Amino acid sequence: MYNIVIVEDEPIETESLRRIISRCVDNAVIHEAATGKRAIHLIDTLEQIDMMFVDINIPLPNGNQVIEYLKSKNNDTKVIVTTANDDFDLVRSMLNLKVDDYLLKPVKQSILTETIKKTLDVNEADIAALKELKQTIICLIESCDYAQWHSFIFKKLDDACTRKSLTADQRKTVTDVLEILHQYITTQGDKMVPTGKKIAALIQDITQHGLTSTAYYRIMIGLLTISEEVFDHALKHFNGNMDFTERAKFHIEKNVLNNLTLDDIAAKSFVSTCYLSRAFKKNIGTGFSNYIASRKISIAKSLLQFSNLKVNTIALELSYQDANYFCRIFKKETSMAPSDYRKIVSPELH
Template identity: 35%
Template sequence: MYDVAIVEDEELERRALRTILSNKIDGINIVGEARNGVEAMDLINNNAIDLILVDINIPKPNGLEIIQSLRQKNMKTKVVILTAYDYFEIMQKAIHLKADSFLLKPVKTDELLGVVNACLGDLGASRTHNEIADQIWTLLEQRAYRECLSLVRKHLEAIYARKGEAPRQAILDFSDELLALSDKRKVEMPDDLLGQIANLRKERLDARSRNRIHGLFCQIVDALFQMTEEHFGRSPERMQNVLNYIERNLNKEITLEDAANCASVSPCYFSRLFKKTMGDTFVAYVKQRRIHHAKEMLEGSDLPIMNIALDLSFNDINYFAKVFKKEVGVTPSEYRRQCRA
């Protein structure tokens, strides 16, 4: 349900607007009407208005002053200006105040319905962006990185899939919601990323930029994750949990993504933190632990070398022998002979 206000000093016009909107458009609630600027100010100060229809020439304060006050209170309110005059100066001021549309009086029913429905459609998209941003924050708190990226990808796909609708404004609105989210949660975005987001307003943002836009939003998610998970680096217990996970799964394929998921952080952040904490890359560390276990098995068992390789997730015995020699200095067979000499 969207709350709509009508500001019009002529009673017949005001009544006609109310009747048309109430009878022809579902999902709206006329929260109030105003005959002059004073009543209009009272209306916007006491209601969270989604859409307002304003006659420019109402008694003081006039329509433009009302819009200016409204913008200071709630920038997301949709504004439709009603005017009997097609004055360029008025239009210019209204555009500066981010009016959404203009209707010349006397207002035609089909034009009114078209403009209002378009505004309601924008409001619906805006609410969707806001809801998605809230869901993203919930996933951030749950450390659900993959789900977060999936949510962003699906939302961008939905934006590009809307028929007859240019994706540019929806993308800009979505980026604004994510920036508002970071401000609200006191998460500071990197300057280079803020620069890329700002540059979006200078671009066409059509289907050809789809992949790049997706990449940029993934970077935004990464930044949000990194800034909200800094405490992980100060938690030795959580890193130890990851190391324990690696030890338990040396007989399986272990990816960086698997370990990051175990730690409930993003792969990008986990990779940097692991190197900083352990002094080596994740891949190198896993390889070293496998070779360490291979040495123990070569020393303390009679298992065939092929079986040892397979037990430690080396599917190619030649590759295992190559890695082993690089790490230890001798082949697995030579190492076993040396241990038993």
């Protein structure tokens, strides 16, 4: 994902730049500033700015001052200056500020597109992968496939944590998903604004603190909370057909950390407990209790491998009041005790 800032006080120019950038960089989050003051605010608040387009003749602070401030905070940001003024002294001052390119207005679309791709070193394979990721995310949400969504996001999280070096690339595996989710949420109306803020906060948390064993559980809870809000919203607007077993799976995922009973899930699925029990086994291929156990143990395995939570704490977080019972369920699912599993998959946490 790319954070791109447009610093421009002419609405027509801003819209033109936004349109061209959106076509050129599919995975861009575009921010706008009509004044130097607003640009300074974005520099202070955004964790990362990959590229900034700056019109020199914006209201004070002017473009030069904005670029100087940006360079003092983050010298890695690519800066493209746009201006209608073809002045040698101005060009020389831009060179002194070490901007990446200088474009005269009106900028042709072909020139701007080439400049963006060259400056950002856009990789077409990466763009294609992000497009596919975006399609997957939107498809899972709009089909209300809550169970598959949880499997998807926790695989992304666990795959990232499997990498031993705590690098930006490791975090990017997860933050790309969250950035796309944030983009999607912004199209869903004012009611989803609080969810968007939670996503932004989680992105900042991961960016700043990484994916350590100390942070893992906090990040997991953040993902579960965000997912619940996203899928509650999706269910209200779902136009497809969801049979009662799929509805049961939906409510199991929503309450996966809680104590789940057949009576509760049957009531939420609008069928009798006996009918749900029989149909669940027939349609899903496993019994109701076994399905819940497998979903909980899947989470337990991740917590044992990637978090520093103790076995007893993990049992409680999954609503197993008796840690010994949790251990028996875990051993039934995996053929080993939780402590033995942790010794194998994450000996440094033992």
